[in-house]
Amino acid sequence: MNLNELTIKQAREGLDSGKFSSVELTQACLDRIHDHNEELNAFITVTDELALEEAKKADEMIARGEQKMLTGIPYSVKDAICTLDVRSTASAKILNNYIPPFDATVIRKIREQGAVLVGKTNCDAFGHGASNEQSMYGPVKNPHDTSKVAGGSSGGAAASVADHQCLFAIAEDTGGSIRQPAAFCGIYGIRPSYGRNSRYGIMPMASSFDTVGPMAKTAGDIAILMEVMAGVDEKDATTVADVVPVYDEEIGKLEIGNLRVGVPKEYFELEGLDEEVKNAVEAKIKALEEAGATIVPVSLPHTKYAIPVYYIAVPSEDSSNLGRIDGIRYGVQSDMEKLYDTYAHSREHGFPEEVKRRIMVGTYALSAGYYDAYYRKAQQVRTLIMQDFDTVFQDVDVLITPTSPFPAFGIGEKKDDVIAMYLADVFVSPASVAGIPGISVPAGMSKDGLPIGMQIIGPRMGESKILQVANVI
């Protein structure tokens, strides 16, 4: 097995027992990136020099016996997350030259452990998209079939892990941006509960939805990463003070005989649900039942309204947040005579189509006379969606659904059909709207050789439970 193909746990063991060094492990990842990046396009920036420098320091930490869980482990960061002294474009040309003077809190925590940053991953610009085709640096291709998308918005992050270009990735999930690409690329990815991990330094998209989480090769690795990333942060007033569980221990504590798994009918009755996806997920549910879990058919009646709620509330918050991206204090400024034109042209040239479309939708929804009809209405329906989940979680521990109605689709296939692209997130949006956690877990392959993903959803702060179930799938 090549070093870059190891899990975090395996690499930890190898590094600590002196089988190989972090420099060797890091070089294996960098070599893989340089062999494949031209084709897959997972990375916008590769940090060779910094990575080898950090790897050398990690080897010294290990030699002194000062290593932590992530010391010397190579990882990637989505380009919409700020990294100190490393260019962070959010995949939009308006930030083509932006070098953050600070680290996002979650990145600071990971860096403090001595992990090794190998580069910044491609994504739909500012997280706006479900296919990674809305990047101004070109689409990311799926490592399993390069004619297919890697998913989005965190397509580069997912491809970087699936193609073994690093051992884990840090990404962001507003509507499904971690879970859906994880499913398309055949890896694990968790959207934590809103407020579990600090959003400080995550380029804001929709502030009441945004979360940051890890993507990795096993559920065990996800547990390790969540433990490092989670917790209250004075720089993000929406983080909650709940004690961070020792996920790495919690994950092994499942008593499957006591597990109650809810299967929401609305997800399995959806028109357009691929038969292979349905069968693969149902087979996994059956296996849980045979292992002793109780399967409970449940209903979440407002499921179909999650996408329309999402596409009112998110663009509204988006259009407001993106007001700051105007080419004045940082980023790429258009050379115009008047201030108004400087804003209007910097934004025209620096944003891709979907970003502009969302700014337009959000600005309209919030404009005079429309607030009640759209934003307020959406926020009320959001309450009903949350109540659906609250009700079923009184009876079951977790819900299991497909992550996406279909495996990865072709590059260009949905690009011009806005609503079809939005509906690619139909199974991941509801948990986002409710602020509850969900993890995508590999559930097999289609006959065409494309990964199928299964989603495990838990109640607020229920990360331990969904990790436990993910661990036995």
Next chain:
Amino acid sequence: MKLEIEDIEHIADLARLHLTDEEKERYADQLSAVFDYISMLNEVDTTGVAETCQVTELEDVVREDVVAESDEETRKKIIAQFPDKVGNLLKVKAVFDN
């Protein structure tokens, strides 16, 4: 619902976003489709339903109002990001026309 070119121009103006004529036409069609789709929310009776603006149930999160100075190195990095500057000052276009 059908959005006209004038509506699109008004929204783009509010958003400080310059659009080409081709984009205006495309967005008029696409926004109309998006808002048609979203109108399915009108099926839902929300009488007396509270709005969800945040999901954490946290209230009044406060901190001490103290100045935290950034170090000289960080200050230099922030200034280095300015697209246009005079010395250490950010240079912007005139706000008023006259």
